Amino acid sequence: MLGLLYLLLCFTTGWVICSFAFPGLIDITKISYDKRKISFSPYLLVLPIWFIIGVLALTWPVYLIATLFSGSQVALAFANAIVMPMALAGSVLVLYRRHFKQKQLPTPFFCEDSKIIRLEVFLVAGVTLLAGTLMWMTFYVAGSNLYVGVSVFSDFSPHIGMIRSFSYGNNFPTAYSHFAGEDIKYHFMFQFLVGNLEFLGLRLDYAFNIPSILSFVSAFLLLYLLAVKISGKPTIGVLSCLFFAFRSSKSLFTYLADMPKGSNIIRELSENTSFIGDTPNENWGLWNLNVYANQRHLAFGLAVIFFVIIMFLPHLYAMYEELRRKSFEYSIRSINKGITTKGLARILEYPLVYYLKALFFTKEAWLVKDYKLSVASGILLGSLSFFHGAAVIGCLLILFVTAILSKRRLELLITAVIAVVLTVLQTRFFIEGSAVKPEYYFGFIADNKTVFGVLSYLDKLLGILPWVLIVAFCFEKWIRRYLILAFMIPLIFSFTVSLTVDVTVNHKYIMMSCILLGIIAATFIGRLFEKKDVLLKALGILLIIALTATGLYDYSTVIRKNRLENPIILDMNSPLTEWVIEKSDAKDIFLTSNYSINQFVLGGAMLYQGHQYYAWSAGYDTNYRDIMVRRMYEADTPQQLEELVKKNNIRFIVIDRDNRESLEYSLNEKNIRNTYQTVYEEGDGEWKISIFDTKLPVS
Incomplete structure (x- = not known):
């Protein structure tokens, strides 16, 4: 309640x-x-x-x-x-x-x-x-x-x-929780x-699923509003949401093309439970709806991005209208005075000069009219940093490009400064040292990290979306062309900068760009349906199918995968989990095998070294702890074990089947039993789980 x-x-x-x-x-x-x-x-x-x-x-x-x-x-x-x-x-x-x-x-x-x-x-x-x-x-x-x-x-x-x-x-x-005893990165x-x-x-499950669903729905509805405000049409908003949900990719088409001759296509598609794709790590479900089930906080971050963009895009449109109006007025005045060769040259030259002046040397370009919007948006973005840090970075990148051609530019600057200051304060509070280590890294996870290799990677990953955007860029108004450039910035960032040791996490920036660029694609396709030409309407339908087919199949794969393959089952009433909950708290560090998910994790046990990937990708030094884990489990004498335990602040030592069968070290179970008292045991033989309390030495 x-x-x-x-x-x-x-x-x-x-x-x-x-x-x-x-x-x-x-x-x-x-x-x-x-x-x-x-x-x-x-x-x-x-x-x-x-x-x-x-x-x-x-x-x-x-x-x-x-x-x-x-x-x-x-x-x-x-x-x-x-x-x-x-x-x-x-x-x-x-x-x-x-x-x-x-x-x-x-x-x-x-x-x-x-x-x-x-x-x-x-x-x-x-x-x-x-x-x-x-x-x-x-x-x-x-x-x-x-x-x-x-x-x-x-x-x-x-x-x-x-x-x-x-x-x-x-x-x-x-x-x-998977690298206890240090800061939180x-x-x-x-x-x-x-x-x-x-x-x-x-x-x-209610505590996790309800806010996850609310965040997911919020992101879609705010994207819908953003698309309606850009296009002026609710149907384009719905189409943008469709492109948000179901990604554009060649994966389904290449998967079908690679099927051996004579294959039963329907059966192959309906029985497959693996995520398809031709790019690295696509079998993780890295680009489809599974991401929002896997990383529940992503949709929450996207919702904030969409809202902030909604609030600040009027500044860009205001500058666009101002430049268009002034340029037109000047041209009319020049024509009314009579067109000469010299006068025509002035008409053609003046807009560029005027644009530069209007963009950077007028009061309206920098004036702050709404401090509430700037300050509130900055606090909103800054508060998001430890809900989803990548969303803050992605949003600031888009705002930066938007600000270049916007009125009231200082409002965006105030927002960015507040967001950055709050992020830095939180980072210093939570993290010892640097939160990120930015470095130039070209190519993301493309196999061939050259310009043409990246283009080939994008072609496989995004399907026809880039081509639709290129055509839209040629036919759309200037303002929407600029939106394409602004919305592309997170994607460009992901292919040129790495903030962590695991560049794969940059995939979120690519997804941000694709979601926002989907609005422009939807707007362009919507124009095809406005034409009376039946062929153009048919082209629009084909484009929608091509842009969503892989995503729709990915969604069906998520359903099949989780319905047909055995889930991880954890006992909510497990005596082991209840013991962890009752007898330990977050200050007590458990020395265990490199657990991924089990009853210990369900109990909230703080693991000295959980599965290495999670901590490594977050920036922790997992190599050092691998060495310490091996030394503690292999310790020859109680004195040696005691010294290592104190050095690493270990409260509980766990021995289970994983330890006994480990290929990383040779477990000296006898030494541990001779050093500390057992406080919990269950199971028999190799399957026995024993927990030793380092505060209770053997007398």
């Missing part, structure tokens, strides 16, 4: 903040960027942004207050007891003032066009169904078992560990949100 109340307070708190920070929010749903009237139901904007802002506004105070009470075993209880009543009181007070004392009318939820309402209902229902399928199929509780889908269990290993380290382990100040706040919801009484 308290968990649901917390989520409700997220919406009401978001409403309160938006009332002050974004007072004209409803107005942006009335006209497109080029001043055309649009039909758009305001609830499709306000509910998503109330949720996003409310989550950030509530979750950070809860976390910070819990950190202040970190010495207490009920830190989260104190934090929620302070924050939730304050949020409730604030919401009630604002509601009373605005709707009872000041008699303000409530926000209209629906537009006046019944056809558009039906379209929106169809969109919301479809996206919600899509989200529900992805989230509940890959993570759910049935009976006393927790089922984790095979397409997500890898990333869920540290995610579940982090969630349980908050809901049961008092992980303040925060450490990484991974953006973990979405996992903290889930852990807090479980602490407040929501069952683990």
